[in-house]
Amino acid sequence: MSDSLEIRTPLCELLGCRYPVIQTAMGWVAGSSLVAATTNAGGFGFLAGATIAADKIEAEILRVKELTGDKPFGLNFHMFQPNAQQLLDLAIAHKLRAVSYGRGPDKKVIGRLRDAGIVCMPTVGALKHAQKAIEMGANVITVQGGEGGGHTGSVPSTVLIPQVVDAVQVPVVAAGGFYDGRGLLAAMAYGAQGIAMGTRFLMTSDSGVPEVTLKRYLATREAEKIQISYLVDGMPQRMIPNEYLSMLEKASPFKRLRIAVGLALQWKAQTGMTMQHALSVLWQGLREDPGSAAQTVMAANAPMLLQRSMTDGKPAEGVMSAGQVAALIGRLDSCEEVISRIVAQACERQAVLNKLTGAACA
Numbered sequence: 542m543s544d545s546l547e548i549r550t551p552l553c554e555l556l557g558c559r560y561p562v563i564q565t566a567m568g569w570v571a572g573s574s575l576v577a578a579t580t581n582a583g584g585f586g587f588l589a590g591a592t593i594a595a596d597k598i599e600a601e602i603l604r605v606k607e608l609t610g611d612k613p614f615g616l617n618f619h620m621f622q623p624n625a626q627q628l629l630d631l632a633i634a635h636k637l638r639a640v641s642y643g644r645g646p647d648k649k650v651i652g653r654l655r656d657a658g659i660v661c662m663p664t665v666g667a668l669k670h671a672q673k674a675i676e677m678g679a680n681v682i683t684v685q686g687g688e689g690g691g692h693t694g695s696v697p698s699t700v701l702i703p704q705v706v707d708a709v710q711v712p713v714v715a716a717g718g719f720y721d722g723r724g725l726l727a728a729m730a731y732g733a734q735g736i737a738m739g740t741r742f743l744m745t746s747d748s749g750v751p752e753v754t755l756k757r758y759l760a761t762r763e764a765e766k767i768q769i770s771y772l773v774d775g776m777p778q779r780m781i782p783n784e785y786l787s788m789l790e791k792a793s794p795f796k797r798l799r800i801a802v803g804l805a806l807q808w809k810a811q812t813g814m815t816m817q818h819a820l821s822v823l824w825q826g827l828r829e830d831p832g833s834a835a836q837t838v839m840a841a842n843a844p845m846l847l848q849r850s851m852t853d854g855k856p857a858e859g860v861m862s863a864g865q866v867a868a869l870i871g872r873l874d875s876c877e878e879v880i881s882r883i884v885a886q887a888c889e890r891q892a893v894l895n896k897l898t899g900a901a902c903a
């Protein structure tokens with residue numbers, strides 16, 4: 542990458558990265574290799590702490606430090622995971638630069654992280670969730686438009702970004718549907734200080750996702766087919782349709798409950814979750830959405846389905862979470878190529894726009 546190409550915003554100072562390009566946490570995908578590749582390419586990576594085994598998480602943190610020469614990076618966690626406290630302690634002990642999360646951590650938890658100098662940047666899909674997150678103490682907000690991958694909201698990036706930028710006083714990062722330099726520039730035009738991408742980083746040669754799964758991502762060329770389903774865990778989740786989703790769509794409520802309980806037990810065994818913790822997760826789910834018992838049980842175990850596609854190389858038997866942008870990505874580049882192309886294209890488009898608007902505004 543040419544040293545003369547620079548796109549920087551105050552977010553880069555806050556996160557300690559060269560470019561305002563963030564690799565988000567993706568279960569089973571965002572391990573130390575992907576985070577190190579992103580970070581070494583000048584971006585900022587988040588380790589997906591929710592799907593890394595409790596006894597491996599510290600080694601993963603140390604591996605990123607080693608591979609990057611101690612460059613700043615972040616850790617993602619969910620308050621409902623049994624080892625949430627362990628992740629918070631590790632983030633502080635290893636002086637990580639940032640944490641990302643969904644809903645959950647209260648003022649006390651966020652205060653502890655902020656006191657340790659950690660940037661707290663939740664991902665939200667609606668304005669009211671951004672406002673709530675700031676009330677709890679977040680100092681950066683990532684907004685994910687509905688076109689984004691994994692769990693997602695219904696408001697598209699073009700509406701959500703300006704809505705949140707206008708309503709909050711902290712830096713906003715735009716996620717959902719980004720993959721190139723035009724997107725970075727557009728997000729900055731809306732007032733965001735950077736972009737965060739999941740699907741684009743999943744579809745790189747650095748992600749470690751099995752080839753058989755990546756082939757399916759590359760073969761998906763129609764954005765409208767990358768759909769939202771509630772069947773996996775009761776929450777809206779955007780994914781590439783496959784045999785497993787078809788089976789769920791055809792299954793009776795009883796069969797779905799049976800599958801859900803089986804997966805929940807596997808997840809419980811894999812994470813070392815106690816029965817008491819599993820029941821408290823179930824109780825919380827029931828309180829938040831008492832609509833369907835099967836879906837509530839599944840909320841605790843959706844990661845098992847992602848694991849089949851992302852690590853086991855069985856894309857027909859699991860879930861293929863993806864943003865609609867997957868349809869626009871035709872090849873697997875390295876993180877270095879992805880980020881350097883984004884920066885170069887943003888600079889190029891900036892020059893074109895300067896010419897255009899210079900003439901138009903004169």
Ligand SMILES: Cc1cc2nc3c(=O)[nH]c(=O)nc-3n(C[C@H](O)[C@H](O)[C@H](O)COP(=O)(O)O)c2cc1C
Pocket residue numbers: 565566567568570589591617642643664685688689690691692716717718719737738739740741743861862863864865866
């Ligand atoms: C395969 C996959 C797994 C994901 N897993 C997580 C996760 O574990 N935690 C999380 O907060 N977000 C997760 N997400 C959401 C991403 O972090 C990110 O917000 C989203 O992909 C952004 O939209 P994009 O895919 O259009 O870039 C996942 C997304 C994908 C595609």
